[in-house]
Amino acid sequence: MVKLGFSIGDLQFKNPVITASGTFGYGSEFDDFLDVSRLGGIVVKGTTLEPREGNPYPRMAETASGMLNAVGLQNKGIDYFEKNIYPRLSEYNTNVIVNINGSCIDDYVALAERINKLDKIPAIELNISCPNVKMGGMVFGTNPVSAREVIKAVRTICIKKLIVKLSPNVTNIVEFAHISEEEGADSISLINTLLGMSVDVRSMKPSLSTITGGLSGPAIKPVALRMVWQVANAVNIPVIGMGGIMNSDDAIEFILAGASAIQVGTASFIDPQASVKILEGIENYLITKGFSDIKEITGLINKSG
């Protein structure tokens, strides 16, 4: 048997395949297609204190090898999550991570305090990188001073593992990785979507109601891989790589570049079974290559000799 597990501190993951926030609902949407408990973890839809309706339609535009979205964190809020979704989630035998979002530091802190009380949630993903909300989100993740403030404030009260999700819409991603590590993050996940836009030439209008949106899919993979490689070389905490991973070869690229784990996002829209296929592909790759533990190839391209 090949060892596929990794850990964030003392939190064990049975394998490195995690589903990305906003692309996997709350897991149950995929019950017809796969056994969610096979996955290393799932990151559930971005959650806020209050319910959010999100941005007006249209919120999506297909692009070459990718898509733009401008959903704007539509979700029913933490109360609804606790009461109606959490009880179902705890039936899955996998690490369920909640992605939290706020429009001010107090929101993030209040959310982290609520998650502290949920025994079956071992980690939070601090989303300081959503490009589709006017307040908060990427505003925190693209300013080093506010990024430090929000990570510090949440770390002070958060008893769960703290994963900071970084925005690629910055000049120097390593700076934000260093800030995350210095302020006590247990792990870093990257990248969130790249800010982009599209114009509909038939209607002569922007394709999205918000004009700009977040680009995901294979179109962003080389950018994501470069940033994951930079960050993995700069910090000593586990890095979770994502951005356009469609198959196991894509995933292995991120692992060879230094990611301890990966997240599968947009791929699940096209093939709801993508996450388990990627898991099987990684295992087969290791067997074929004669490795017994995924750690043997994590960051392999960075090791000399």
Next chain:
Amino acid sequence: MTKRIESLKVIDNKPLKKDFFIIELESSGKLPEMKPGQFVQARVDRSQETFLRRPLSIHDVDFVRNTFKLLVQVVGKGTESLSKLNKGDYLNLIYPLGNSFTLPAKGARTLLVGGGCGIAPLLYLGRYLKSQGIIPDILLGFRNRDRILEYNDYEAVGNVFLTTEDGSAGEKGFVTGHSLLGKARYDKVFCCGPEMMMKAIAGLCRKNNTDCEVSLENLMGCGIGVCLCCVVDTVKGHLCTCTDGPVFNIKELKW
């Protein structure tokens, strides 16, 4: 209802008038239960320009032969690629998806209204209604007589009335101006077509206090309720067209 991912064999791909075509697919196993109004998410090909699946209405189902049909209009690169599928090719689908039209009470006077490609889900609905003892009136609108699609199929499940914009067949004008709507009274109206048309029919139904369901065609990402891209504004807030719809009662919509 269980959703599945399956590659189905193309047993026919029939070009219709202008830019329409009908793909007939065969399942290697037994077809799942499929209801009128439901849709499929079709994987187009591996082209970088058709990255996402395409949502397509279920046009007709034959449970005896284990086959069903999709009526499609070429509107872009994805549908163009689908129009070129050959017999024997395989098409990967996630299906069946979405809710369905609500079956009216026995004896209900029922009208189906469709325009252009929006007629697609109404054939299976008509067939289903007929099997339940309801013979619907079916009002179909096309641009001109050259664009009339599958008339005989609709005629076999209900009483068909036509409009064309140029008057080359049926009454001249749009479906909303057809004399039938001034004369007959209905208990239930089902409508699918361009949004302008559905809004006009919804307006008429509101005025006459007639129960009305419409099938929406919002742009979709996933089709399974996770990307939240296809939302429609309703009295209950933003709902996904793919999982809360595509069929909505007009009472729910903020039209």
